[in-house]
Amino acid sequence: MFVVEDLILGEEKIEYVKLGKEKGFSALENEIILKDLCMSCGLCESICQEEVIKVEEQPLLIGECSNCGDCLIYCPRSFLPIDDGEVLGEYVMKIAARAKDERITKVSQDGGFVTALLCYALEKKIIDGAIVSMTTEEWRAKPFLATSIEEIINAAGSKYTPSPNLRLLKGAKERGLKSIALVGLPCHIQGVAKLQHYNNDLAKIIKFAVGLFCKSSFNTSLLREFVTKYNIDLNKVKKLDIKGKYFRVYKNGDVIKVPMKEIGKFARSSCKYCFDFSAKLADFSVGSVGSAEGYSTVIVRSEIANELLNGMMEEGVIETTEVEDELIIKLSETKIKEAKKRVKAKIKEELPLALKQFVR
Ligand code: SF4
Ligand code: SF4
Ligand code: SF4
Structure with a gap:
């Protein structure tokens, strides 16, 4: 993939648009979407001055x-x-x-x-x-702008x-x-980093x-398949989560455990x-x-995050204890290793036949 940074300095952005094989949305489509690289962060919809991009699972050109x-x-x-130097990135404390x-603990995932x-x-x-994610009636995630305590509490819980x-x-x-506040996955936060x-x-x-x-994250077909295979009535589902080796569906006192390898x-x-x-x-980085x-688990990475955490502790909003970071480091390292392997394979996949043999 080319590096856009080199192409947007001064007149270079114009040069890129003029000289590129594909222009405008077609370039996004060919460089990102059709190469299966789009993470559905939604940033391109907000950034488009012409308001002609709509992002659901993938960005669509609508004008x-x-x-x-x-x-x-x-x-x-x-x-x-970003550089991938420190495996957990910079932080102040964990x-x-x-x-x-109780209004929060009743409905939230993990510690809320x-x-x-x-x-x-x-x-x-x-x-x-x-900006948070809500769950639809079919247990899909959708973005939501919450402006009241009630709306924030209603949006609690993990989405997949x-x-x-x-x-x-x-x-x-x-x-x-x-x-x-913007709550999202690491890929949403990467979009924020681009804006900054x-x-x-x-x-x-x-x-x-x-x-x-x-x-x-998972394709929405995941839920469709489970509904059929495990005869799940989505109206009765109370919560979804991933714990250890299982994807769990909680419904009226029952828990359906689906092995992660199946999903x-x-x-x-x-x-x-x-x-x-x-x-x-x-x-803040947060997980279980x-x-x-x-x-x-809360990783505090900035001054504002540190101030907020101290304020919450002083006012007794939360109780705290120690965190064990061994597994976080292991999962982070595995993810970096896997991604590097796949990026390499992707580069090889897109090379002309005559050059593939030289990439090991
Ligand atoms: S007008 Fe919108 S869709 Fe077209 S290149 Fe600009 S941002 Fe992309
Ligand atoms: S900005 Fe986000 S939604 Fe748009 S193409 Fe890139 S990754 Fe996909
Ligand atoms: S693994 Fe998570 S953070 Fe990374 S692209 Fe997928 S959904 Fe986004």
């Missing part, structure tokens, strides 16, 4: 493209301002935390830290809203299908929100970003090239790995 080239330039898969508020954090920041007027959260950024800015890298106005409304640990085939193709397990570019049952 006339002016060939500005921004969608490809901003796409986190075209170029990313801690295990759980919410104390993210929900407690968003509620705290909203109550203190540090943020005026939060793509949710193009960054597509709501533009709307949040247009609604006049000035300081929001180019000093885009959309980045200025993000007060802090929360990245959730992620091994992979591997539903992993999204674009996730194969993902090297970030712990959301290294976020302010590394903590005792009922706690969230």
